[in-house]
Amino acid sequence: MTVSTEIKQLVVAKTGNEAMAEAMRQINPDVVAAYPITPATEIAQIFSSFVSDGLVNTEMVTVESEHSAMSACVGSAAAGARAMTATAAQGLMLMAEILPIAAALRLPIVMPEVNRTISGPINIHCDHSDTMFCRDSGWIQIFSENTQEAYDNVLQAIRIAEHARVRLPALVTTDGFIISHAMETIKILPDEEASAFVGAYRANYSVLDNANPITVGSIDLQNYYFEHRLPMINALNEAKAVIKQVGREFGEKYGRAYDLLEKYKLEDAEVAIVCLGSTAGTTKDVVDTLRARGQKIGLLKIRVFRPFPVEDIAAALGGLKAVAVLDRSDALSGYGGPVFTEVCSALFNSAARPKVINYVYGLGGRDIDLHMLEAVFMRLLKIKDGGDLGQIVDYLGVRK
Amino acid sequence: MTDTIEIRWHGRGGQGAKTAALLVADAAIATGKMAQAFPEYGPERMGAPVKAFNRISEQEIRVHCAVEHPGIVLVLDETLIDSVNVLEGVPDNGTIIINTEQKPEDYQKKLNFKGSVFTVNASGIARKNIGLNKPNTPMLGALIKATGILDYAKMLEDTTHKLQKKFKNKPEVIEGNVKAIQDAYEEVTR
Numbered sequence: 205m206t207v208s209t210e211i212k213q214l215v216v217a218k219t220g221n222e223a224m225a226e227a228m229r230q231i232n233p234d235v236v237a238a239y240p241i242t243p244a245t246e247i248a249q250i251f252s253s254f255v256s257d258g259l260v261n262t263e264m265v266t267v268e269s270e271h272s273a274m275s276a277c278v279g280s281a282a283a284g285a286r287a288m289t290a291t292a293a294q295g296l297m298l299m300a301e302i303l304p305i306a307a308a309l310r311l312p313i314v315m316p317e318v319n320r321t322i323s324g325p326i327n328i329h330c331d332h333s334d335t336m337f338c339r340d341s342g343w344i345q346i347f348s349e350n351t352q353e354a355y356d357n358v359l360q361a362i363r364i365a366e367h368a369r370v371r372l373p374a375l376v377t378t379d380g381f382i383i384s385h386a387m388e389t390i391k392i393l394p395d396e397e398a399s400a401f402v403g404a405y406r407a408n409y410s411v412l413d414n415a416n417p418i419t420v421g422s423i424d425l426q427n428y429y430f431e432h433r434l435p436m437i438n439a440l441n442e443a444k445a446v447i448k449q450v451g452r453e454f455g456e457k458y459g460r461a462y463d464l465l466e467k468y469k470l471e472d473a474e475v476a477i478v479c480l481g482s483t484a485g486t487t488k489d490v491v492d493t494l495r496a497r498g499q500k501i502g503l504l505k506i507r508v509f510r511p512f513p514v515e516d517i518a519a520a521l522g523g524l525k526a527v528a529v530l531d532r533s534d535a536l537s538g539y540g541g542p543v544f545t546e547v548c549s550a551l552f553n554s555a556a557r558p559k560v561i562n563y564v565y566g567l568g569g570r571d572i573d574l575h576m577l578e579a580v581f582m583r584l585l586k587i588k589d590g591g592d593l594g595q596i597v598d599y600l601g602v603r604k
Numbered sequence: 605m606t607d608t609i610e611i612r613w614h615g616r617g618g619q620g621a622k623t624a625a626l627l628v629a630d631a632a633i634a635t636g637k638m639a640q641a642f643p644e645y646g647p648e649r650m651g652a653p654v655k656a657f658n659r660i661s662e663q664e665i666r667v668h669c670a671v672e673h674p675g676i677v678l679v680l681d682e683t684l685i686d687s688v689n690v691l692e693g694v695p696d697n698g699t700i701i702i703n704t705e706q707k708p709e710d711y712q713k714k715l716n717f718k719g720s721v722f723t724v725n726a727s728g729i730a731r732k733n734i735g736l737n738k739p740n741t742p743m744l745g746a747l748i749k750a751t752g753i754l755d756y757a758k759m760l761e762d763t764t765h766k767l768q769k770k771f772k773n774k775p776e777v778i779e780g781n782v783k784a785i786q787d788a789y790e791e792v793t794r
Contacts, residue, residue: 386642
């Protein structure tokens with residue numbers, strides 16, 4: 205990989221929310237419609253100060269609910285605007301009715317979304333139950349491990365969502381408080397570079413273009429609804445190649461390459477943990493510690509959960525002996541978390557496949573530490589050596 | 605992880621434990637190090653016990669779990685010591701810095717701690733220089749003096765710069781905070 209040395213990036217201290225707001229400033233969207241909710245409030249709050257200070261040309265719409273925020277984004281995007289918002293948990297729940305409409309209308313709205321537990325009981329801390337609740341809404345879902353990725357992912361999401369072969373909305377998540385409120389060392393692109401990377405947006409259609417009138421949001425019954433869903437489904441599949449291409453280009457230009465997945469020390473690994481978001485960083489340290497003791501272990505981080513990278517996951521895990529999928533939400537299906545069932549599904553038709561166990565962890569912001577992850581690896585190593593598979597779906601770090 | 609400096613701040617909601625942690629991380633990053641700052645509680649509840657954390661390293665910091673064994677602990681409110689185990693997970697060779705009018709030996713005995721105990725009247729310094737009981741910025745000066753984890757002059761420069769951005773219309777707040785950091789740097793005792 206060639207790293208361009210000509211582009212000088214600024215090394216700064218930023219929290220996840222600050223990093224996402226900074227990316228939004230550089231994107232300079234036409235419209236931002238938002239409603240505050242912990243732990244995402246700061247994103248729109250910081251952005252609104254950019255608006256007041258004249259640093260962006262954005263039309264900031266302060267609405268009375270998240271349902272209205274997403275509706276305003278849909279309306280402005282249908283008029284041809286580059287529209288953004290930000291939310292979390294109950295806010296995402298309140299948007300839920302409009303999310304699939306944004307996708308079906310092929311409106312490339314980009315939304316920073318801070319992972320927070322959905323009620324109840326009421327809890328403001330991190331888990332992935334909110335994002336997973338909306339996993340079948342037609343939105344692209346990108347998870348960030350740290351503040352750097354939060355920044356990089358928001359910039360890339362614009363390119364992905366607006367790509368001619370995609371034209372779908374995308375959300376970029378960070379883990380609530382763990383990343384959203386954590387200050388870390390990150391590199392920021394110069395404004396003109398970020399602006400050039402995302403480029404200008406030209407919508408295919410505008411509902412306000414009277415010379416070329418269109419209908420948006422029409423009724424579509426038995427005779428054509430099905431045919432009109434297929435292109436959206438195909439676009440989601442197409443998005444995989446576009447996400448890879450944009451991630452590769454980002455790496456070539458700025459030295460940080462991205463893919464659908466991140467493989468950490470998987471090449472010669474016999475067992476691995478699969479997880480999303482901030483836990484991946486903690487797991488990397490555990491992998492290094494146990495590798496120093498001679499254990500052949502690795503990590504598969506799923507960066508993009510929608511579209512689900514079936515082929516890449518099967519290829520990455522097929523040769524392993526045992527895998528633990530870590531879910532920061534329970535699907536309430538009676539069979540573990542959503543990542544677990546989908547990873548199993550990806551592996552089912554593979555010629556070779558590992559034993560797969562599931563841990564639901566970290567609900568409501570429960571910390572996941574190095575010892576817990578080490579214990580998961582130790583169990584996997586026993587399974588690899590022919591030990592009993594034991595309880596397939598288990599709960600990590602909970603008082604039973 | 606072994607060469608990572610880990611810090612835990614104890615305070616009460618409103619005292620600025622999280623802000624202090626952010627200032628430390630900001631200063632560390634400005635001096636070329638990698639750093640993290642994060643709170644245990646997101647929305648601060650006025651008066652409730654809160655914790656904030658720092659990690660500082662020469663290498664990339666990847667872990668995102670709570671700090672378990674901090675080598676350095678700062679206590680912004682000494683009344684917490686009766687209700688919170690401020691030494692939880694702290695190794696015997698650790699350091700604790702307490703905002704108090706008492707002497708280090710008083711707390712060395714009270715806490716029955718083998719490590720280093722430093723005290724500084726950060727509240728008094730804050731009242732004198734800022735006019736409010738905001739002990740968080742003076743504790744920065746005490747932290748650097750007691751541990752030497754960051755370059756003092758660079759930290760002062762970066763914090764001044766950060767305060768200038770935050771309080772551009774209140775120069776007296778900037779001066780007061782900088783003077784408070786300097787006073788605490790001079791006054792902290794072991």
